[in-house]
Amino acid sequence: MLRGILGKKLGMTQVFDSNGYVKAVTLVHIEDNIILQKKTIENDGYLSLQLGYLDKKNNQVKKTEVGHFKKSNTNPKKFVREIRYSLEDDYTKNLKVGDVLNAAMFKEGDFVDVTGTSKGKGFAGSIKRHNQSRGPMSHGSRYHRGPGSMGPIKGKLKGKNLPGHMGAEKTTVQNLRVFNVDLENNVLLISGHIPGPKHGMVVIKDSVKKNVKGAQNA
Numbered sequence: 366m367l368r369g370i371l372g373k374k375l376g377m378t379q380v381f382d383s384n385g386y387v388k389a390v391t392l393v394h395i396e397d398n399i400i401l402q403k404k405t406i407e408n409d410g411y412l413s414l415q416l417g418y419l420d421k422k423n424n425q426v427k428k429t430e431v432g433h434f435k436k437s438n439t440n441p442k443k444f445v446r447e448i449r450y451s452l453e454d455d456y457t458k459n460l461k462v463g464d465v466l467n468a469a470m471f472k473e474g475d476f477v478d479v480t481g482t483s484k485g486k487g488f489a490g491s492i493k494r495h496n497q498s499r500g501p502m503s504h505g506s507r508y509h510r511g512p513g514s515m516g517p518i519k520g521k522l523k524g525k526n527l528p529g530h531m532g533a534e535k536t537t538v539q540n541l542r543v544f545n546v547d548l549e550n551n552v553l554l555i556s557g558h559i560p561g562p563k564h565g566m567v568v569i570k571d572s573v574k575k576n577v578k579g580a581q582n583a
Contacts, residue, residue, distance in 0.1 A: 368470050369448030369570040370398050371418035372553065374481065376563045380544065380554065390544045393479075393553045393567060395468040399439045403462055404447075413449040414460065417442030418566070437463045444566045468551050475543040476572035481560035485533035495526040536560040540572050 375392040382388050402415035417434070421441040434441045450457065471477065491497045491512040500508035512527050538559055545554040559567060 367450050367571045370395060370466055370470055371416050371444055371446055372567055372569055374561050374565045374567055390554045390556055391559045395551050395553055398466040399437055400462055400464045401437045413447045415447050417445045419443040446568055468546055468553055469548055471543050473543055473545055476540055477569050478537055478539045478572050479559040479567050479569050480537040481565055481567040483532050483534050483536040483560045484562050486531040489531035490528045491526055494531045
């Protein structure tokens with residue numbers, strides 16, 4: 366099974382490892398995750414746990430949501446995501462709707478994939494957005510930071526890298542090591558950076574590739 370949990374990015378800091386080297390880590394706050402729904406192959410065609418994180422304000426709750434959250438005997442949640450898994454084991458068999466998951470799910474040294482929404486940077490040109498090169502800057506050149514030819518060589522150029530909204534996209538960073546687990550404060554310390562701004566919501570899962578060598582060098 367792929368373990369997974371929802372959290373909130375608090376920011377980055379520096380810590381010392383056992384050898385005295387400074388390491389950059391990201392702090393992720395893990396409040397109680399409530400199991401809202403358990404999907405099975407018999408009923409839904411696949412296996413997953415639907416988790417809810419952080420209570421919603423009463424004025425933000427839709428009437429259609431009330432019944433769904435009432436089944437798990439919990440308050441409506443702000444951040445709801447599914448954690449899918451392929452095989453059912455002893456751990457998932459014992460989980461039921463209404464159970465609580467927390468940071469104790471992971472331990473120091475585990476490798477995880479973190480998914481979040483990257484920082485939005487507004488409108489950007491093709492050079493900044495797609496890392497394109499600029500044109501010549503000499504006198505007489507009428508092309509400096511343009512996006513390039515729009516000529517109909519192949520008709521409409523679908524997928525051409527053009528200026529537009531940059532960032533605010535679903536992004537996953539793989540093979541990050543769990544540096545430490547602070548159960549007292551419900552915080553995971555994850556080596557390296559993760560997507561999104563401070564207080565952005567993230568999904569943390571077991572690493573799919575398990576590339577231990579690459580993750581240690583990150």
